[in-house]
Amino acid sequence: MRRLARQLADLAADELIGGGRWVRDPEFAARIQAQVRRGVPHGDIAAAAREIAASSLRLNHRRYMAQQVAAPIPAAALVESLVAALNQSLAVVRMSPAGASVDRALMADFRRAFRYPAGADGTLTPGGSFANLTALLVARAALAPKAWGEGVRPGAMAVIAGAQSHYSVARAAALLGLGARAVFPIPVDANQRTLAARAPEAFAAARRAGYRRFVLVATCGSTPTGSCDDLPALAAVARRYRAWYHVDAAHGGGFIFSRRLRGKLRGVEAADSLTFDPHKMLFMPLTAGAVLVRDGRRLRAAFSQHAPYLFRSLPGGELPDLAQFTLACSQRFDAMKIWLTWRAYGGGFWGALVDGVCAATRAAFDYCRHSALLEPAHEPETNIFCFRLRQPPRPAAAADRRHSELEEAVNASGKAYISSTVLNGRRVLRMVVMNPRSGAADTVGVLKLVERLAAR
Numbered sequence: 001m002r003r004l005a006r007q008l009a010d011l012a013a014d015e016l017i018g019g020g021r022w023v024r025d026p027e028f029a030a031r032i033q034a035q036v037r038r039g040v041p042h043g044d045i046a047a048a049a050r051e052i053a054a055s056s057l058r059l060n061h062r063r064y065m066a067q068q069v070a071a072p073i074p075a076a077a078l079v080e081s082l083v084a085a086l087n088q089s090l091a092v093v094r095m096s097p098a099g100a101s102v103d104r105a106l107m108a109d110f111r112r113a114f115r116y117p118a119g120a121d122g123t124l125t126p127g128g129s130f131a132n133l134t135a136l137l138v139a140r141a142a143l144a145p146k147a148w149g150e151g152v153r154p155g156a157m158a159v160i161a162g163a164q165s166h167y168s169v170a171r172a173a174a175l176l177g178l179g180a181r182a183v184f185p186i187p188v189d190a191n192q193r194t195l196a197a198r199a200p201e202a203f204a205a206a207r208r209a210g211y212r213r214f215v216l217v218a219t220c221g222s223t224p225t226g227s228c229d230d231l232p233a234l235a236a237v238a239r240r241y242r243a244w245y246h247v248d249a250a251h252g253g254g255f256i257f258s259r260r261l262r263g264k265l266r267g268v269e270a271a272d273s274l275t276f277d278p279h280k281m282l283f284m285p286l287t288a289g290a291v292l293v294r295d296g297r298r299l300r301a302a303f304s305q306h307a308p309y310l311f312r313s314l315p316g317g318e319l320p321d322l323a324q325f326t327l328a329c330s331q332r333f334d335a336m337k338i339w340l341t342w343r344a345y346g347g348g349f350w351g352a353l354v355d356g357v358c359a360a361t362r363a364a365f366d367y368c369r370h371s372a373l374l375e376p377a378h379e380p381e382t383n384i385f386c387f388r389l390r391q392p393p394r395p396a397a398a399a400d401r402r403h404s405e406l407e408e409a410v411n412a413s414g415k416a417y418i419s420s421t422v423l424n425g426r427r428v429l430r431m432v433v434m435n436p437r438s439g440a441a442d443t444v445g446v447l448k449l450v451e452r453l454a455a456r
């Protein structure tokens with residue numbers, strides 16, 4: 001067993017260093033199929049695991065720039081094997097007395113970081129989608145308290161959100177019985193920021209449809225472009241309409257640790273609830289999402305259920321059973337990697353990593369502005385940058401196809417990995433810099449690769 005532990009730890013270290021030639025081995029499909037057929041000959045788990053790793057998309061490669069999934073901080077990734085070995089279930093405090101203490105300490109740290117009041121409370125979730133679902137559930141409990149027992153009445157609560165808001169917001173509305181049609185979009189500007197001045201139109205549309213209670217969702221770190229909404233302006237709108245104010249900072253929450261970028265979260269402390277994902281801009285391995293609720297009593301009230309076979313507080317103890325305010329009944333000890341990283345390196349470390357990936361993204365923008373073949377689709381605010389061909393083929397459908405082909409060509413080369421999205425109805429190429437080791441040479445190098453492929 002110790003031999004296997006050393007082998008797997010070495011393999012993980014090799015991956016974390018980001019070695020390896022390919023971001024995605026051009027032969028990956030044949031390789032992984034062969035491995036699946038081979039199984040695990042002679043019970044050699046390490047050899048099979050090495051082959052699976054080699055056929056995987058290498059997020060630790062410096063030229064991986066596709067989606068908002070991080071190259072993890074090595075210490076945090078290595079701690080994961082201990083999390084699995086301890087296998088603590090934090091939902092019930094008797095099953096995880098130490099884990100619950102660490103989790104509560106972490107939540108208190110986050111509460112202070114985001115300048116939430118002492119009465120705020122929160123919980124880790126398996127990601128931003130679960131966090132948004134939790135936040136909207138809490139909002140529903142506050143605005144339509146009978147819904148838990150009696151179900152949701154038509155017109156109970158509308159969700160007013162920027163048109164670029166993550167799909168998990170509309171999904172949460174549907175899951176909570178509000179219906180996806182209860183979501184009313186607010187138009188966005190060219191950089192995908194919600195136009196606070198246009199919010200009244202969305203509220204008016206919701207009113208016309210019969211809604212009288214509202215949740216307003218702002219985004220910091222929008223999925224397509226990484227842009228941040230004007231949080232104080234939207235907070236004022238929420239106050240005017242007496243709406244529950246939720247900020248989805250799944251992507252941008254980590255900016256709070258950057259002196260340069262924390263201004264983008266100015267006003268977040270006014271939010272009734274907040275989503276932020278440590279597995280995005282705090283560079284934690286999956287999974288690590290979180291939700292904070294300004295009035296912690298509302299979080300607990302939203303889940304008010306009795307389960308005497310599980311929920312009991314410890315005699316004389318202050319620690320709660322977390323299942324009383326999380327969706328999960330088996331709550332993974334994700335707090336451990338985040339808390340250890342924070343205490344070992346300090347929040348400034350995260351700030352430096354955030355600044356680094358944003359600087360590398362900016363370098364790509366600066367290069368792109370002067371490229372003969374490519375042009376920026378927007379000015380990046382953070383670490384997400386969309387770009388396109390300066391002179392795409394016509395008509396628009398041919399241009400969309402050409403951009404998709406270029407994305408495929410970059411990714412098939414094995415030398416880099418990017419994504420694409422649709423802005424203003426047109427497909428554009430997209431880079432998301434999620435590896436703190438990626439520098440300007442990497443982001444510019446990826447654009448040069450796109451130029452070479454585009455020139456063919």
Ligand SMILES: Cc1ncc(COP(=O)(O)O)c(C=O)c1O
Pocket residue numbers: 068126127128129130132166168219221222223248249250251277289
């Ligand atoms: C703004 C925003 N909210 C929520 C999510 C969902 O987060 P997760 O993938 O952790 O469920 C994302 C994911 O990209 C996001 O960009």
